[in-house]
Amino acid sequence: MMKKVRIPNRDIYGYIIGVKKVKVNWRCPYCGEKMGETKPYTFYEKGKRYTIDIWYNKCGHAVKHHDLEIIK
Structure with a gap:
């Protein structure tokens, strides 16, 4: 199953540079x-x-944004 979500867009240093879908x-x-x-x-x-x-x-599992499997 696929879903579109908004997640933080961070640079390689961890600083937020926006939001991406x-x-x-x-x-x-x-x-x-x-x-x-x-x-x-x-x-x-x-x-x-x-x-x-x-x-x-x-x-009950906590899935963080960086743990999501992004579909290209």
Whole structure:
């Protein structure tokens, strides 16, 4: 299953340079279950506001943005 989500776009040093929308495999990388529904989440970093997607998985695994399998 594929889903488009907004994730932080960071440079090689870890500094945020914006938000990017990517297609990802919407299965938990730990157990293979379908991941939860996305919700917008707004945060502030270095005085700027960013809105990304977050979700909670029924399986209980916490999947971070950098753990997502991005589909090219």
